[in-house]
Amino acid sequence: MSEAQSIRVEVLVIGSGAGGATTAIELAQAGFEVVVLEEGSRHGLDSYGKSLPQAMQLLYRNRGMTPILGSVPIGFVEGRCLGGSTEINSGFWHRLPPEFVLRWTKQFQINDFTVESMDEHFAWAEEKLKVTEPPEILPKSTAIFKRGVEAMGWSARAVPRAASGCVNTNACAAGCPKGAKQGVSQNLIPLAEAAGARFVTDCTVKLLLRSQDRVTGVLAEIRREDKSADLVRIEADYVFICAGATQTPSLLRRSGIKFHVGDTFQIHPMLKVCALFDEEVNAQKSVMPLIQVKEFWPDISFGGSFFTVGQLAMNLSDNWPENQKLMESYRNMATYYVAVRGTGRGTVRPARFGTEYTIAKYELSQVDVRHLSQGLARLATLLLSAGAKAVYPCVQSLPAIDSELDAVRWLDENLPKSALSLTTVHAFSTCPMGERMDRCAADSFGKVFGHQNLFINDASMLPDSPGINPQGTIMALARRNVQHFISQKR
Ligand SMILES: Cc1cc2nc3c(=O)[nH]c(=O)nc-3n(C[C@H](O)[C@H](O)[C@H](O)COP(=O)(O)OP(=O)(O)OC[C@H]3O[C@@H](n4cnc5c(N)ncnc54)[C@H](O)[C@@H]3O)c2cc1C
CATH class of the missing domain: 3.30.410 (Cholesterol Oxidase; domain 2)
Structure with a gap:
């Protein structure tokens, strides 16, 4: 690995999945200079739809073998590629039911969070991802x-x-080779790039760099095809962490930010x-x-x-x-x-040995x-x-x-x-948002407590398990939060 080089940008987004891509497009279209760092690689549709073992090698974290530890171990998979888990998910779409908007408001004191105010964000995401009703002739x-x-x-x-034009190739989990299933690499990412955002793939953020109540940038490893790597120091005015429910808390904790971080991991067993x-x-x-x-x-x-x-x-x-x-x-x-x-208790921590691994635990x-x-x-x-x-x-x-x-x-x-042999693909709530200082890691709009310029905008911020497929809620909340950020900066 060669010596750390230094680069400066206005806004850094870490992770390019449901939360990261939404964050990037909104910021880029509002005129911010945006760089997205994505640990996984960029793949075209020609790499999608391969056999599951091949797809897991290309598109999944740990080749699809990530256990959640506990007295009942639970098999967990998440994406690690441009577009994150949206590239390998099934595209089922729900809006957050009103009951949960109310419960979360009451339990976590989330300001300005109503069914009516969320409608436009869900509608935006549904339009971008071409969310449609299922076909009349059912498989x-x-x-x-x-x-x-x-x-x-x-x-x-x-x-x-989010799979308009689905032709039943049965390849959702391997990336849709027809481009029907709308991972965000099909829609938000090209639009964000057209608006000026830069996506750097094969780039793992190792550490957030801090000075008092500010994050000054990150230390990231950029890998090349020949397996050589550079350690790069990227300075930023603002940092949005969108690395998903397990990696966001792991990165925060590794960087010394621990206040209600990774203590309330929730899943749908x-x-x-x-x-x-x-x-x-x-x-x-x-x-x-x-x-x-x-x-x-x-x-x-x-x-x-x-x-x-x-x-x-x-x-x-x-x-x-x-x-x-x-x-x-x-x-x-x-x-x-x-x-x-899930109503059990879960935690996420970086592994003590080696910086790159994460240990997720959930006690059923x-x-x-x-x-x-x-x-x-x-x-x-x-x-x-x-x-x-x-x-x-x-x-x-x-x-x-x-x-x-x-x-x-x-x-x-x-x-x-x-x-029991259990699995899950829905993970959240490792950095709950809201004004309750006794249980939240970030405020009502994802700003990390104790930090002026650090934000969480992914599945981690969902304060509790929603009981529905979560992507719609993650994207709608991410857009709401980033629009709040933009309105404050203007
Ligand atoms: C197989 C499967 C099926 C699913 N089916 C559905 C469904 O039908 N409907 C639904 O609503 N939800 C579904 N989900 C869940 C949904 O896809 C996720 O909840 C959602 O994508 C999470 O969004 P996110 O932005 O938090 O994380 P992700 O979309 O996972 O994106 C996080 C990104 O951050 C990157 N990253 C992590 N750490 C770093 C780092 N240190 N440096 C740089 N980059 C980093 C990762 O590589 C990843 O690309 C499914 C998930 C899976 C895995």
């Missing part, structure tokens, strides 16, 4: 799920997505089930099921998962000796999930276990009503559920906690 795994929903009479809907049907579903050739059940929201939601034959094998592996024969029937199977609004609460158990009971009942012959939960040593009597057991009993 098979969705149609089957709908049958179950109707049999149960539950409140559910096919969820709008997710339990998957595979369902076997008499009919062919061919989920491996289709976009994932598009309907979500919100009858038991905000605590419990159900929906459908990305499906490949390899993923099926992984999901069946908890009880492989009994389940392996099912692989022959993969065309007749689909995967669904129960997600709960008894309430989480209760909700996962009830959720499994209800989801299994729904799928059996839809015609499933049996439902195979990702729970070690738990036999297949093939009758409603087997399913309802979990309404009253708890699943064995240590046998």
Whole structure:
């Protein structure tokens, strides 16, 4: 590594995902000099849609293998590329329900935060990402799920997505090769670049440099293709950290900023089930099921998962000796999930050894276990009503559920906690925003307490778990906050 060089810019944005891209476009269009530093690489559509292991190598942090530690370890994935997790997500779109606008205002004292004031920010993001209603002709795994929903009479809907023109390539998690799924590299980033923002990829911010109550810049490593790297010192008037729910608190703490940082990590723990049907579903050739059940929201939601034959094998592996024969029937199977609004306690810390790693911990609460158990009971009942012959939960040593009597057991009993195989793709709340100095890391507009020119504008700032797919809320809040910043500077 060569010696640190020094550069000066007006605004530095760290991370180019949902929060970072929104921050960059607004600032650039308002005339600020903006440089975005992104740890991952820039890829074109020709690199998207590869096999999942290849995609994980290119687009994911830790090649898609990041555990959240706890008495029940939870598999977590997030993006690490230009566009961040928006490049590999499913594009499901929700506005923050009014109940949560009120609850967060009350619990965290967020100023000027109302459903009405947020509308324009959601509408802006929906227009930019071409959010549309799902197609009228539903893919098979969705149609089957709908049958179950109707049999149960539950409140559910096919969820709008940032994926207009989706042609069912079943590649969301590998980056959409058709450019239908709207990662922000398809929309906000080119627009921000046209407005003058510069995106520097393969560049990891290692440390924030501080002097009293100001951040003076960052120390970043820029990597080249031949694997050589430069350490660069970039000075900035203002710094926005948008590195995501795990990396933002890790970077802040590594830089000595710890006030309510990384102490309140929240997730939506997710339990998957595979369902076997008499009919062919061919989920491996289709976009994932598009309907979500919100009858038991905000605590419990159900929906459908990305499906490949390899993923099926992984999901069946908890009880492989009994389940392996099912692989022959993969065309007749689909995967669904129960997600709960986590109520456990989580933390994020930089690893003590080596500066580049982050340790996320989450201790599943008894309430989480209760909700996962009830959720499994209800989801299994729904799928059996839809015609499933049996439902195979990702729970070690738990036999297949093939009758409603087997399913309802979990309404009253708890699943064995240590046998749960859980995953999540929704993480937040590591730097809650609001005026409550006893629980928030940043003020009502993301300005980090104790600092004049340092802002958080990503999933970290969500004060609590929203119980819905979070990207819309992150983008709408990020735009609101950066517009507040711009109005103050003018
Ligand atoms: C597989 C998957 C499916 C999902 N499905 C949905 C969905 O359907 N709907 C929905 O609403 N949400 C979904 N999500 C969640 C959603 O994508 C995220 O909540 C959202 O993208 C988070 O935005 P963010 O800006 O906080 O972080 P990200 O979008 O993850 O962006 C953070 C960026 O910061 C970069 N970075 C991190 N550290 C550094 C550093 N030190 N220096 C420089 N750069 C750094 C990262 O490389 C990354 O590119 C999904 C997520 C995943 C992974």
